[in-house]
Amino acid sequence: MNEPALCRLLVLVALALGMPCTAFAQSTPPKGDVAKGKAAYLKTGCHTCHGTVGHGGAGARLTPGRLAAPAFLAYVRSGRKGWSVAGGMPGYPASLLSDAAVDDIFAYLASIPPPPPVSNIPLLKD
């Protein structure tokens, strides 16, 4: 299996299992631009499935920090097979979303603070 294919496979397994993708952990800060990333995230419709803050919806949860940048790029490019909007996502080609824009989106998602712990949310105790 070549490297991109392996990368995609690991990403899909991680997302399917709801795991943080620590295998792709990135030690350096995201190189993209947060403001541009937010604009691109909304313009390219990522929010329609993943929520405006990447918290998930019809699509997988993207925050906080589930994927490192290379895995995130692989996910965007390869998509996920599935016949319905809830079960799959066609890949975004570079002609519609450049690598730089994906980096910006990654930076935006990385900038979103984690939610408060469940134990600190009284409404989720009952």
Add this chain to the structure above:
Amino acid sequence: MSEPKLPRREFMKSGAATGVAALVTAQGGAAAAQAPAAQTPAAAAPATPSVQVGDPPRRHASDYMVDIFKSLDMEYMFAMCASSFIGIHESIINYAGNKNPEGITCTHEEISVAMANGYAKIEGKPVLVCLHATVGTQHAAMAVYDAWCDRVPVYLVLGNTQDATQRNGEVYWVHSAQDPCAIIRDMTKWDDNPVSLAHFAESAVRAYKIAMTPPYGPVAIVVDDHMQEGLVPADLRIPKLTVPTPPAGDSSAVAQAARMLVAAENPVIVATRAARTPAGLKLMVELAEALQAGVVDRRRRLNFPTRHALNGGDAGEADVVLALEAGDISGIARQARQRNAKTISITAGDLFQRSNYQDFMRYAEVDLSIAADAEATLPALIEAVKRETTGDRRRVFEARGARLATANRQALERARTEASYGWDASPISTARLSMELWAQIKNEDWSLVTGWVNWPLRLWDFTRHYQYIGRAGGEGVGYYAPASVGAALANKKHGRFTVAIQPDGDLMVAPGVLWTAAHHQIPLLMVMQNNRAYHQEVMWFERQALLRNRSIEGMYTGFGLGGPNIDFAALAKSLGVESSGPISTPADLAPAIRRGVEVVKKGQPYLIDVVTQPR
């Protein structure tokens, strides 16, 4: 038979000036019909030229029809008014005193039928819905389809002018049909076009009986407008209604099912519309506990309490799957075969089906198919399971139940963690909306009457049958708002607190139902899930464009509901419903809900416009 009958033209010409004695008064209702005619003020009486002063009291044909509806315990008539059933409508008001049935004013026939759907899912019985046979039935068709797919008893009366010589002008002609039920025949269990009052009586009672025999479903009776205007022969009686006992499963097949379930190491129960009534929910619990088997509730009704320890399980890992009124089980059965597991199906769907619409789903290759109503079969199945269960099996069951209880607790904790993501987001997450709502209604006798947002089913504590009524059976857009109002009306007399999480696109189909809620003082807390789009289709467009490597920038063209944003609070106010919003900041939700709860508890509807995340 010879019935007194006056052609419409003569009736119209006679008018109030005829001044004959009336058999009923405007407020007197049925009781007044027995009063001597001479004691009734002529000026207040409706004109009926075929009755003379001093004649013995006789009912109008439509009075008799209303008496039939009374005998069927019809609590309401939902209708957008129309001349073709004006006789019935007038009789309800002046003969029956607008009680049992009470007229409920609807602003669209789709609203009338969807309200009847919501009412029936709470109350377990139909109301009367009157439709103009042509244009009204055309309007109503999608809502009839929802009821058909959802196995809901809906009772339709279609006013028509059958006799071509009595159609007085163009409008009569375009509003008449040779076979008015043709348009809905593929989505009703039965219909008839009676040619006499006696025929109408039998068909009206038969229709009720058919609608209320599982599988439940919509029925329709055509009533000729002139038939409503005649007088009732003295000897005409109302046929007796006896609703059949629902069909229960064959005893040997039930015993076989019990043996398979007791012998299984990991049986799983899959239920979609198994709990037809509150008793069905209790039976579901009894069966699951007898087997200590997990229940996968597909929730077209509330089939199982959400926080019960046995709520859960995985049909994909079962060695025996028991599918109860489960709808599409073709995939479950196919996967079961591949791992040498068995599938048992109990459904009344095997007893009645039509061909055109494909709601019968893909053919499922099951191992034991019991053509019967699941709820009616459960008592025998539970007893058979108990008989088959030995001490050894009981110990196995207990260990299984303990594992499922652990999994159930973990699922709740997982749901709470997932709900926390996006907790403080603006627009507001649907999880946050759900939990803000739960915090303020959980101590009421509540009933959630919409099924679009999934969070309540994961996080709230559902224990009673009326607390959830599922989704639109045919998934038609425009069901939720009117079905919620109909369900709220049914809940009203029980003193329940009704709440709906209302999709924006759905409300825009028939917003007039808000006026109905205000006009009839139907208490309902409607909380908008306003994502400002036909969002499902937005996602489909994105998918389609991406598969073709084309731009998705047009994703809101033809799919969005912004520009201008719809002010649902103002819309509600204009229709007489107190409201608040739009609210897009989580901290503003609680005060609005508090106000809404106050208003609803005083017996009025209230709408909160919440701008939410897409999902």
